[in-house]
Amino acid sequence: MKKILSYIFGRIITVLLYLSGSVTSIIVVLIVIFLFSEGSGLFGKKPTEEGFIMAVNKTNNVKHLDAEQIKLIFDGEITNWKKVGGRNDSIILFRMDNITDFFTEEQRENPDSVIKLLGENYERLPQCISRVVEANPGIIAFVGKKYIDKNFAGKELKIDKITISDFLFGKLWFPTAHPVAVFGALPLLLGTFWVSIFAILFALPLGLATAIYMAEVAHPTVRNILKPVIELLAGIPSVVYGFFGLVVVVPFIQNTFNLPVGETALAGSIILGIMALPTIITISEDAIRTTPRSMKEASLALGATHWQTIFKVILPYSSSGITAGAILGIGRAIGETMAVLMVTGNAAVIPHTLLEPVRTIPATIAAELGEASQGGLHYEALFTLGCILFIITMIVNLAVEIISSRNKRVAS
Amino acid sequence: MTKSINQQIAFWILRIMSSLVVLFLVLILGFIISKGIGVINWKFLTTMPEDGMTKGGIYPAIIGTFCLVGGSMLFAFPIGVMSGIFIHEYAPNGFFKRFVQLMTNNLAGVPSIVFGLFGMSLFVNKLHFGDSIIAGSLTLGLLVLPVVIRTTEEALKSVNDSFRLASYGLGASKLQTIWRVVLPIATPNIITGLILSIGRVSGETAPILFTVAAYYLPKLPTSMYDQVMALPYHLYVLSTSGTDIKASRDMAYGTALVLVAIVLIANLIANALRKFLSKKVKMN
Structure with missing residues (x-):
């Protein structure tokens, strides 16, 4: 009986030793799995915030931009569409908060007309954005998706998804920038x-x-x-x-x-x-x-x-x-x-x-x-x-x- | 003649460069000790930080580091020693053994910040430990595991094979030989390694940044799911992002000295133990 017990005990110890012998290998594999599963999610995603899009005038022939270009445009370092493959026209920036810049001076001075244009609870904002985008051929607008209705007079600009080569060879690292985050490592x-x-x-x-x-x-x-x-x-x-x-x-x-x-x-x-x-x-x-x-x-x-x-x-x-x-x-x-x-x-x-x-x-x-x-x-x-x-x-x-x-x- | 002059010149260059290395250590240690020694007193070691960490002590950070060292050793020591025994005594020479050794080496080379990332994604997020002593201890434990394995291996290697053969000759099984003969001889060397890895664990910052360390938490932990302050992170906070960096400089010097002292003491004990042992072995 004692012999059997000690045999079993010996077996258990041996199994434990084998297990702990492979523990480093298991850890390395786990590190690989966790690191790569969390890290690979980055690729194939759009660098903009969820629910926002870039819109341009319909006549604009630029089809898509990457994160770095958008960052430079919104920083004012690229000021002409020619630089990003479009026609020779200067870029006009449009964000939700500078919408009043696009009103005429009288409209801006007069609170009543601002309300008339935007609506009392901003319910006319979509039409207003649409009008602004239509009126300025060089505009690039960063707007929430919910303000784009089906009669929108502009078109949505495609933003390139993040690729491995963008990540490895991108020269800008602005992970928290607005409107787009740029991940160039x-x-x-x-x-x-x-x-x-x-x-x-x-x-x-x-x-x-x-x-x-x-x-x-x-x-x-x-x-x-x-x-x-x-x-x-x-x-x-x-x-x-x-x-x-x-x-x-x-x-x-x-x-x-x-x-x-x-x-x-x-x-x-x-x-x-x-x-x-x-x-x-x-x-x-x-x-x-x-x-x-x-x-x-x-x-x-x-x-x-x-x-x-x-x-x-x-x-x-x-x-x-x-x-x-x-x-x-x-x-x-x-x-x-x-x-x-x-x-x-x-x-x-x-x-x-x-x-x-x-x-x-x-x-x-x-x-x-x-x-x-x-x-x-x-x-x-x-x-x-x-x-x-x-x-x-x-x-x-x-x-x-x-x-x-x-x-x-x-x-x- | 020129040959021996050349040799003289070359040897002097070697001497000067080696003394530069010593000079670096003397400079760093001398600076930390001379600046920090005035700050350290009983009150500094046993009271809470006050006034936005510019006054008071570092008691919670010391206790925090103590918890983390204990926790990580509880995890890494048994597994590491068993793994070392497996690699040296059990694993048959061949692909599997080489693979395990390669993986251990790889793990030893992984940067500490990667352990931090891994610990955060596995222990903090996936297993829902949150920022806690257990998450931090496990992360640190993974980090020192290769160190423990390697020292165990080295310690077992230094046990002469004649001991094993004698034990087998007396009819003992493999397990009995390891337990009764090999381990008793190797234990002191293993303990030396353990002490050195305690020094290593208590100074690591990157793995605990996102798994346990608290910026400011003037109370002691009550369970292993609590956050704690830790000495290395406290030093980082004091010297780069404290509320008043200039005013907390003295506190930083003191903390740095405590950290260095832990490493110094660990090294001294390990060295003394090693010397004591080599004498004992000679006597046999």
């Missing part, structure tokens, strides 16, 4: 890469030098000091790095370069570089250590100095491990949220220099998710950004996996 993508690449450019030489020093040159006592230092650097929370950046690095950059604001890509790169150091150092050091002793000794026996051996034998041998460390460092930098959010200034514009504010994908999610209503376009767009981030880190991980497995094969 290009500035965020470029901002993320911009900050991360400069972070690595600064962290890689430093990290590599430290790794070589620790693995080859340093006295064991020095190494025993350096190791906990690097562990601590890795352990400091990102929000503390962000705070340090905000209080020390940002004012320093502002004063040194005489800038109006110190929250710049440079500040982000410096902080991210420091944060990426531990990853680069640990992985490169491990890679350097795997160099077989016989290779080192062969080089030394041929009369090479220690430095020549490091430079000509050890570094080439461990180059794939070092590459893996650098890629993983970039991956960490791309995904870092809080520190970047606090020091880069968060302006969603395509960066040109290091001394201007940028905004990264993780910072955008962290800053905007709180104010986006659940299930709305903005919410879905942020999840789509999360998908992009997830895909990037998956690529980074797989690349590292491939590089290090190749390294193992070479070693054996």
Whole structure:
């Protein structure tokens, strides 16, 4: 009896172990499902608010506009229909709240005639809108659907649905703009890469030098000091790095370069570089250590100095491990949220220099998710950004996996 | 001759660059400690924030972080250790094991903000936990799971195979061997990993932004469905979006120091434990 019980107990434990062994795989799959199901909802939807349409004069030959064009039109940056593929005619903006601008001066001055035109409870508003749209050939009207009756004298302008390429290559990120929200993630993508690449450019030489020093040159006592230092650097929370950046690095950059604001890509790169150091150092050091002793000794026996051996034998041998460390460092930098959010200034514009504010994908999610209503376009767009981030880190991980497995094969 | 001069120059460059790395740490820690040490006293640690978080203490944030660390460890520790045992002791070498390891690595590389998004959509919205300790703890638990798995794996790897073989030789089953022989030897190393992951969890901000953290909530949680304040988010709020950022700077320095202190203490304990253990092993 006791034997049976302990057998059953053993079986149960084994099953539990198998279950918990696959738990990470399940979580990864769940993350994929949730992220992509929430994020993919964005595509194929119209970027306007529910219940509103764009109307133009019947003679207008423009058939459809995309969100970016409408945003630029309503911002007054595009003022002629020619720019969006129409005839040469200037654009007249019409929103519900500036309807009185289209009345004649007498009509506007006289409250009675305003009431006569609009109706006491705005019941004549549809006809009024219809008249205004008919009278102005260059008009573009943003009106609620309920004010469009069947005798409407204008025509509805088609608004392009959001596509993947719009999202990836759109240059404007205005998720809460009126009348249309514009989701162009290009500035965020470029901002993320911009900050991360400069972070690595600064962290890689430093990290590599430290790794070589620790693995080859340093006295064991020095190494025993350096190791906990690097562990601590890795352990400091990102929000503390962000705070340090905000209080020390940002004012320093502002004063040194005489800038109006110190929250710049440079500040982000410096902080991210420091944060990426531990990853680069640990992985490169491990890679350097795997160099077989016989290779080192062969080089030394041929009369090479220690430095020549490091430079000509050890570094080439461990180059794939070092590459893996650098890629993983970039991956960490791309995904870092809080520190970047606090020091880069968060302006969603395509960066040109290091001394201007940028905004990264993780910072955008962290800053905007709180104010986006659940299930709305903005919410879905942020999840789509999360998908992009997830895909990037998956690529980074797989690349590292491939590089290090190749390294193992070479070693054996 | 030039060869050895070259080497001297190269080694000095390496030394200077390595000391730059040390300098970064000294700068950051020195700055936080020197600015924060004056703020920290018993009252700061045990009273509620006052006057729009410009005065008073950070008591609720400390308690909140404590709850989150406890909750996430309750979730991640058993599952992570079991998963580590599975990968190292049970899984047959082959595709499945490699796949599980790959997935664990992938999960470790997922950015913390993505965990935040996932936690929000699964725990907060789909399972209707709302912004609560349980949602935040589970999200943080998922985040440290790969860390726990990896340290368990490493700890098991360091157990010499002769122990296992000796146990099998005495007629013990696999489970008995793991439970009576392997785990007792590996436990201290596993605990070291646990302590380090506590340091990690207590500093994470992005995953709790949308799953639990409250901007200002001067009361203690009563159930696991309550929102709490947490130290890292509190520091973020104080330094970027508080009611009066200049006036709350001191509070921010203090909070940053408490956070750094948690990480420092965790590292110190882990290191001491490691040193103590390596001595013990040598004696055997």
